Amino acid sequence: MIEIKKVHKTFNRGKANQVDAIRGVDLTINEKEFLVIVGSNGSGKTTLLNLVAGSVLPSSGSIRIDGNEVTRLQDYNRSQWIARVFQNPLSGTAPDLSILDNFRLAAIRTKAKGLSIGVNDQFKKQVKEKIATLGMGLENKIEQPMGTLSGGQRQALTLLMSVMDDCKVLLLDEPTAALDPRSAELVMRTADKLIKDFGLTAILVTHNLKDAFTYGNRIIQMAEGEIIEDLDDKKKTALKQNDLFDWFA
Amino acid sequence: MDYYLTALLQGLCFAGIALGIYISMKIFNIPDITTDGSYTLGAVVTAKMLTHGQPEYIIIPAVIAAGALAGATTGLIHTKLKINALLAGILVMTALYSVNLTLMGRSNIPLNNVSTIFTLINFSTDPNHNTFWILLVFVAVVTLIIGYLLKTDFGIAMRATGNSESMIRSLGVNTDRMKITGLALANALTALSGFLITQNQNFADINMGIGIVIVGLGSVIIAETLINWLHITSVWLSLVLVLSGAVIFQFVLALTLSIGVNPNLLKIVTAAFVLIIVAVPRLSFKSSE
Numbered sequence: 247m248i249e250i251k252k253v254h255k256t257f258n259r260g261k262a263n264q265v266d267a268i269r270g271v272d273l274t275i276n277e278k279e280f281l282v283i284v285g286s287n288g289s290g291k292t293t294l295l296n297l298v299a300g301s302v303l304p305s306s307g308s309i310r311i312d313g314n315e316v317t318r319l320q321d322y323n324r325s326q327w328i329a330r331v332f333q334n335p336l337s338g339t340a341p342d343l344s345i346l347d348n349f350r351l352a353a354i355r356t357k358a359k360g361l362s363i364g365v366n367d368q369f370k371k372q373v374k375e376k377i378a379t380l381g382m383g384l385e386n387k388i389e390q391p392m393g394t395l396s397g398g399q400r401q402a403l404t405l406l407m408s409v410m411d412d413c414k415v416l417l418l419d420e421p422t423a424a425l426d427p428r429s430a431e432l433v434m435r436t437a438d439k440l441i442k443d444f445g446l447t448a449i450l451v452t453h454n455l456k457d458a459f460t461y462g463n464r465i466i467q468m469a470e471g472e473i474i475e476d477l478d479d480k481k482k483t484a485l486k487q488n489d490l491f492d493w494f495a
Numbered sequence: 496m497d498y499y500l501t502a503l504l505q506g507l508c509f510a511g512i513a514l515g516i517y518i519s520m521k522i523f524n525i526p527d528i529t530t531d532g533s534y535t536l537g538a539v540v541t542a543k544m545l546t547h548g549q550p551e552y553i554i555i556p557a558v559i560a561a562g563a564l565a566g567a568t569t570g571l572i573h574t575k576l577k578i579n580a581l582l583a584g585i586l587v588m589t590a591l592y593s594v595n596l597t598l599m600g601r602s603n604i605p606l607n608n609v610s611t612i613f614t615l616i617n618f619s620t621d622p623n624h625n626t627f628w629i630l631l632v633f634v635a636v637v638t639l640i641i642g643y644l645l646k647t648d649f650g651i652a653m654r655a656t657g658n659s660e661s662m663i664r665s666l667g668v669n670t671d672r673m674k675i676t677g678l679a680l681a682n683a684l685t686a687l688s689g690f691l692i693t694q695n696q697n698f699a700d701i702n703m704g705i706g707i708v709i710v711g712l713g714s715v716i717i718a719e720t721l722i723n724w725l726h727i728t729s730v731w732l733s734l735v736l737v738l739s740g741a742v743i744f745q746f747v748l749a750l751t752l753s754i755g756v757n758p759n760l761l762k763i764v765t766a767a768f769v770l771i772i773v774a775v776p777r778l779s780f781k782s783s784e
Contacts, residue, residue: 325667340659347651355666359652
């Protein structure tokens with residue numbers, strides 16, 4: 247589904263503060279694979295995720311998504327395949343817009359935003375039914391501005407928004423880093439369920455080793471812009487949580 | 496009473512600027528001061544075409560196109576050259592002064608012997624009442640179009656662009672293009688104010704736009720204060736409040752003149768008034784915390 251070949255990314259090339267964030271990464275992520283990426287700060291895992299999303303373009307190398315060459319495509323052009331959940335709950339939703347309007351935009355992620363009114367009674371009903379599946383009681387608040395909700399509620403809704411339109415790849419960039427443990431668990435369980443129900447290919451970047459242990463069917467560790475560990479489903483299942491802690495010892 | 500009728504008519508003429516600033520400042524979160532130039536541009540295009548005997552139905556699209564072009568230029572400079580929006584606006588506004596002067600060929604074009612939109616249509620025998628009705632219809636039509644636009648999928652994407660750029664990019668919107676479109680729209684509306692004012696006052700002047708951006712800012716800030724105070728989320732009500740803001744702003748100026756304040760001090764009164772409406776909500780909120 248995603249093929250990353252010989253990708254390098256250098257920031258501030260030729261300046262005193264030059265950073266080689268990604269150094270020749272080769273990575274193929276198969277369809278319906280749920281890849282977890284761990285690594286210390288500055289290891290390049292978020293840059294790698296941004297390279298897939300298109301918000302950062304590679305210095306060299308190539309990236310293909312679903313058989314399409316996307317190396318030079320901007321993030322807004324890759325949205326036809328990719329949905330994202332950001333670390334900051336504020337980044338994935340528009341706080342001043344109603345929940346309904348946020349969902350409307352998500353429902354036309356892969357389509358043109360035209361000059362017709364798409365928020366009608368039928369759409370409202372559809373959004374209410376979707377939100378009710380979260381069991382958070384938010385289905386009666388769809389006219390409220392998104393900003394009135396808590397971070398956990400917003401992350402859960404962002405996840406739900408990602409499957410409002412045709413979605414192949416789901417990118418999760420430390421989605422629970424800003425949340426309390428209970429909300430974090432709810433968000434991760436919702437993500438896991440959606441990934442299974444919709445057969446998504448997913449990438450989770452996380453610092454939470456318990457989440458890295460619990461979720462996903464492949465795990466890689468990054469350090470200094472390179473992949474230093476790569477465990478498939480079988481090896482990951484055999485992995486013990488303490489082994490993971492040892493990676494960072 | 497005359498002061499207030501004039502103020503009402505002026506306020507309606509300035510509705511375009513108010514809506515334009517509302518779009519650039521509140522919806523896109525971009526401080527755009529191309530306004531001074533695009534307002535005069537709208538007036539100049541109107542005066543020039545009227546004196547050449549062009550009909551209104553050709554002048555209106557020409558004014559909209561001229562304003563949109565000015566706004567799009569600011570948008571291009573801001574997004575493609577990554578130049579601060581305020582500076583981009585100042586550059587275009589400064590350049591427009593020469594453009595306007597070249598178009599006019601002199602610093603003032605009188606429209607005394609030309610028929611304007613206000614003499615063309617007759618709702619009432621009283622010229623002031625007639626002007627009022629024409630303005631009301633004109634502003635209502637413009638507001639309906641903008642209100643509808645903001646309700647569409649495109650409009651929601653516009654509102655999200657100023658609110659959460661990372662989100663709307665991940666949902667497939669080219670935010671650069673969206674900002675250029677938004678600034679074009681905002682300045683097209685501003686140019687429409689120039690179109691109306693010129694025909695209301697029967698002349699276009701090269702200096703008529705200097706400092707006009709404060710009229711839009713003042714109107715939007717009045718509206719914003721009311722929107723926050725009344726907890727309004729409806730797009731339609733917000734637009735109506737922006738229009739009311741434009742009229743209230745002119746009423747305050749009329750009040751200042753009618754109580755005998757020296758007209759030379761009008762700009763300082765304007766600045767003080769805007770400062771007060773910005774400051775008062777902050778002061779009262781602070782004490783309640």
